[in-house]
Amino acid sequence: MRIALLQCLPGAADLAAGLARLDGCATAAATSGATLLVTPEMFLTGYAIGADAVARLAEPADGPAAQAVVAICRTHGTAVLYGYPERGADGAVYNAVQLIDADGMRRANYRKTHLFGEVDRAQFSAGDAPSPIVEFGGLRVGFAICYDIEFPEVARALALAGAEVALVPTANMTPFESVATRLVPARADENTLFVAYANYVGREAGFTYCGLSCVVAPDGTDLARAGAGDETLLLADLDRARLDAARSRVTYLRDRRPELYGATPGEDA
Amino acid sequence: MRIALLQCLPGAADLAAGLARLDGCATAAATSGATLLVTPEMFLTGYAIGADAVARLAEPADGPAAQAVVAICRTHGTAVLYGYPERGADGAVYNAVQLIDADGMRRANYRKTHLFGEVDRAQFSAGDAPSPIVEFGGLRVGFAICYDIEFPEVARALALAGAEVALVPTANMTPFESVATRLVPARADENTLFVAYANYVGREAGFTYCGLSCVVAPDGTDLARAGAGDETLLLADLDRARLDAARSRVTYLRDRRPELYGATPGEDA
Numbered sequence: 001m002r003i004a005l006l007q008c009l010p011g012a013a014d015l016a017a018g019l020a021r022l023d024g025c026a027t028a029a030a031t032s033g034a035t036l037l038v039t040p041e042m043f044l045t046g047y048a049i050g051a052d053a054v055a056r057l058a059e060p061a062d063g064p065a066a067q068a069v070v071a072i073c074r075t076h077g078t079a080v081l082y083g084y085p086e087r088g089a090d091g092a093v094y095n096a097v098q099l100i101d102a103d104g105m106r107r108a109n110y111r112k113t114h115l116f117g118e119v120d121r122a123q124f125s126a127g128d129a130p131s132p133i134v135e136f137g138g139l140r141v142g143f144a145i146c147y148d149i150e151f152p153e154v155a156r157a158l159a160l161a162g163a164e165v166a167l168v169p170t171a172n173m174t175p176f177e178s179v180a181t182r183l184v185p186a187r188a189d190e191n192t193l194f195v196a197y198a199n200y201v202g203r204e205a206g207f208t209y210c211g212l213s214c215v216v217a218p219d220g221t222d223l224a225r226a227g228a229g230d231e232t233l234l235l236a237d238l239d240r241a242r243l244d245a246a247r248s249r250v251t252y253l254r255d256r257r258p259e260l261y262g263a264t265p266g267e268d269a
Numbered sequence: 270m271r272i273a274l275l276q277c278l279p280g281a282a283d284l285a286a287g288l289a290r291l292d293g294c295a296t297a298a299a300t301s302g303a304t305l306l307v308t309p310e311m312f313l314t315g316y317a318i319g320a321d322a323v324a325r326l327a328e329p330a331d332g333p334a335a336q337a338v339v340a341i342c343r344t345h346g347t348a349v350l351y352g353y354p355e356r357g358a359d360g361a362v363y364n365a366v367q368l369i370d371a372d373g374m375r376r377a378n379y380r381k382t383h384l385f386g387e388v389d390r391a392q393f394s395a396g397d398a399p400s401p402i403v404e405f406g407g408l409r410v411g412f413a414i415c416y417d418i419e420f421p422e423v424a425r426a427l428a429l430a431g432a433e434v435a436l437v438p439t440a441n442m443t444p445f446e447s448v449a450t451r452l453v454p455a456r457a458d459e460n461t462l463f464v465a466y467a468n469y470v471g472r473e474a475g476f477t478y479c480g481l482s483c484v485v486a487p488d489g490t491d492l493a494r495a496g497a498g499d500e501t502l503l504l505a506d507l508d509r510a511r512l513d514a515a516r517s518r519v520t521y522l523r524d525r526r527p528e529l530y531g532a533t534p535g536e537d538a
Contacts, residue, residue, distance in 0.1 A: 113526055130529055151521065152421030152459055153530040178458060178489055186455035189447060190421055220447055252420065257382055260399055261422040262531045 001137030004034035005234040007213040007226045009202040010046045010171070013053040018044035019068045022082060023075075028233050030076040035102070035137055037080045038198045040169050040213075041112075041146050042095060044084040047119075047171040048205035054123045058087040061098055061109045070104040077102045079136070083145070083169045085124075086111060092125035097143055097169050099134065108132045108143065114154070116147035119207075130157055139164045139194075139238060146170040149197070150183055152190070159191035159253055164218075164243055168197045173207040177228070180212035189220030192246045192253065194238050201229050218246035270406030273303035274503040276482040276495045278471040279315045279440070282322040287313035288337045291351060292344075297502050299345040304371070304406055306349045307467045309438050309482075310381075310415050311364060313353040316388075316440040317474035323392045327356035330367055330378045339373040346371045348405070352414070352438045354393075355380060361394035366412055366438050368403065377401045377412065383423070385416035388476075399426055408433045408463075408507060415439040418466070419452055421459070428460035428522060433487075433512055437466045442476040446497070449481035458489030461515045461522065463507050470498050487515035 006025050011018050022043065029037040041047055044065060045057045059065050065084060073080050079101040086096035086109070094111035101107050111127025112120070131143040142163035148154045149168045158166050166187065172179050180197060188195040195216045200209035213226040215236035224236040247253070275294050280287050291312065298306040310316055313334060314326045328334050334353060342349050348370040355365035355378070363380035370376050380396025381389070400412040411432035417423045418437045427435050435456065441448050449466060457464040464485045469478035482495040484505035492505040516522070 113529055114524055126526075128529075147524075150459065151525060152425060152455075153525065153527075156421060157530040182451065182455055182458060182489060186421075186451055186459075189451060190419065190455075220451060255383055255416075256420060256422065257395075258422075260382055260397075261426040 001036065001139060001238045002034045003036045003038055003196055003215065003236055003238060004029035004032055005196055005198045005213055005215060005224070005236065006037060006039045007199055007201060007211055007234060008040065008231045010200050010204040010209070011043065013046050013049040013057060015044060015057055015065050019065065019072070022069065022080065023072050025233065026072050026076040026078050026080060030078040032233065032235055034235060035079060037078055038167050038169065038196055039082045040198045040200045041083040041171040042085065043082050043169070046204060048207055051123050054085045054093055058085040058093040060087050061096070062106065066098060066100070066106065069100050073100045073102055074104040081167050081169065093123070094127055095120065095124040095145060097145060099136070101136070107136065108134045110143040110145070112145035112148060114147045114151060130161070133158070133161050133163050138240060141165045141167060144168045146172060149187055150179055152187070155187040155191050159193050163193055165194040165196065165238060168195060170197055170199045172199050172210055174210045177210045177212060180210065180214060184214060185216050185220045188216040188218055190252055192218040192243070192250050194218055194243065196236070201231060218243050219250070270305065270408060270507045271303045272305045272307055272465055272484065272505055272507060273298035273301055274465055274467045274482055274484060274493070274505065275306060275308045276468055276470060276480055276503060277309065277500045279469050279473040279478070280312065282315050282318040282326060284313060284326055284334050288334065288341070291338065291349065292341050294502065295341050295345040295347050295349060299347040301502065301504055303504060304348060306347055307436050307438065307465055308351045309467045309469045310440040311352040311354065312438070313351060315473060317476055320392050323354045323362055327354040327362040329356050330365070331375065335367060335369070335375065338369050342369045342371055343373045350436050350438065362392070363396055364389065364393040364414060366414060368405070370405070376405065377403045379412040379414070381414035381417060383416045383420060399430070402427070402430050402432050407509060410434045410436060413437045415441060418456055419448055421456070424456040424460050428462050432462055434463040434465065434507060437464060439466055439468045441468050441479055443479045446479045446481060449479065449483060453483060454485050454489045457485040457487055459521055461487040461512070461519050463487055463512065465505070470500060487512050488519070
C-alpha cells in the first residue's frame with residue numbers, strides 16, 4: 001500500500017476552504033499513485049482555533065463535511081484519513097479522525113483519547129473508546145491522534161489488537177521535536193508496526209509546529225521523513241514483507257509478561 | 270547522586286577474576302566521587318558462558334561472592350550494582366543483579382524477567398517478580414536487565430511504582446544498537462525518569478557487544494554516552510532538580526488512561 005502523508009500549514013477555521021484544500025491534496029495523492037492520503041490533526045478546520053470556532057464547525061461523523069469528503073474520495077479514487085471536530089450524539093465535541101475509502105465508504109472513526117494541555121482541554125471532550133482496527137490495503141490499520149502516540153500503552157494496545165499500521169494525524173509543536181524523532185520511531189520498533197505521523201509546519205495561535213512528519217518501518221527506521229519547515233506530500237510504500245521480516249526477527253509481542261504488569265483489555269494476564 | 274557506569278569487555282567465567290576486576294573498578298568509581306558503580310549484566314562471571322559454567326558459578330544472593338562484594342563496597346565506601354548468576358532457593362539459576370551499599374548492606378536483588386533468545390533461555394530461568402524499588406542517594410531506584418527495558422511496560426511499571434531512576438545492566442549486541450540510541454532514551458522520556466544503561470564492548474561467544482552505554486535524563490537527553498568500542502567508566506550526576514523539572518513540564522504519568530488499556534498491578538483502572 002502506498003500512502004501519501006500531508007505535511008502542511010494549518011488551515012483557516014473554514015470548512016469550505018478546508019474541503020477545497022483536501023480536494024487539491026487528494027488530487028496530488030492520487031497522481032502519485034497513493035491509495036491513501038493522511039492529513040494532520042483537525043485538518044478540515046485548523047487545530048488551535050478556539051472553543052467557539054470548534055463548537056461552530058463541529059459536525060457528526062456522517063455530516064455534510066463528511067459527505068463532501070466522500071465525494072472527494074470517489075472523484076479521485078483515493079482514500080482519505082482526515083482530522084476534524086466531531087459533534088457527538090451526546091452533544092460533546094471530539095478531536096476526531098475519519099477514514100473514508102476510495103468507494104466513499106466511511107470505514108473508521110476515532111476520537112482522541114489523550115487530551116494535550118489547555119489547548120485540547122478547552123476545545124474538546126476526550127474520547128472513551130480505543131481505536132477501531134480495519135483492514136485496508138491488505139494491512140490492518142489503527143489510529144491515534146497526536147498526544148495519544150506519546151503513550152506507549154496506546155501503540156501497544158493497537159498492536160495487541162492486531163494493528164500492523166498506526167496512522168497518526170498530529171499537530172506537534174516546538175519544543176517537542178523528540179516526539180517525531182525518538183518516540184514515534186520507538187513505537188514502531190517496540191511494536192513491530194508501521195507508524196505514519198502527519199504533522200503541520202508554520203504557526204497557529206502562538207504555536208510553532210515542528211514538521212518532521214514521518215513514515216517509520218516496523219524495525220524503527222524511517223521510510224520517509226519530512227523537514228521541519230516545508231509543506232510536502234511524503235510518499236511511502238508499506239510492504240507486508242517488511243512487516244513480516246521485522247516480526248520474525250523481533251519477538252516483543254510474543255515475549256511480553258503481562259502477568260507482571262497488567263494485561264491489556266481482551267488479553268489474558 | 271553521582272553514578273559511575275562501567276562499559277567493559279566481558280570477563281572470564283571465573284568468580285575470583287570477576288571480583289578482582291570489580292575491586293579495581295570500585296576503586297576508580299570511588300576516586301571519581303561516585304557513590305554507586307553500575308556494571309554490565311552478569312559482570313562477575315561473563316554473560317554468554319554457557320549453561321554448564323553458569324550452573325557451576327551460580328550462588329545465592331547472600332553467598333560467598335556477595336560477601337566478597339560486601340567487602341569491596343565497605344573498603345572503597347561505594348555502592349555497587351553488579352550482575353551475577355543467582356542460585357535460587359528453588360535450585361534454579363537466574364540472571365540477576367544485586368545492589369550492595371557502601372555500608373555493605375544488601376539493598377536489593379532483581380532477577381531478569383524477560384529472557385532474550387536462546388542465549389538466555391539455555392542458561393537461565395526467568396524471574397517472576399517485578400523489580401523492587403529502593404531509596405538510594407535521595408532517589409527511588411528500580412532495576413531492569415537488558416531485554417527487560419526494551420518492553421515499555423517494564424519502565425512504565427517502574428515509574429508507576431515510584432521509581433525515579435532505572436538502573437539497567439545489559440549485554441546488548443550488534444545489530445541492536447537502536448536499543449541504546451532509541452529505546453533507552455524513549456523509556457526515560459516517556460516515563461520522566463533517569464535511565465542508566467551499562468553495556469559491554471568486544472566479543473564473547475560469537476556476539477559482538479555494541480557499547481553505547483548511557484545515562485539518560487528524564488527529558489530523554491543524554492547526560493553521558495560512551496562510544497561503541499571502548500572500555501570506559503562513565504560518570505553522571507542524577508539531580509533531583511532535573512527530575513522535578515521534567516515532571517512539571519511533561520505529565521505523561523498523570524495523563525494516562527488506564528481504563529482504556531489495562532491497569533498496572535496495584536493501580537486502579
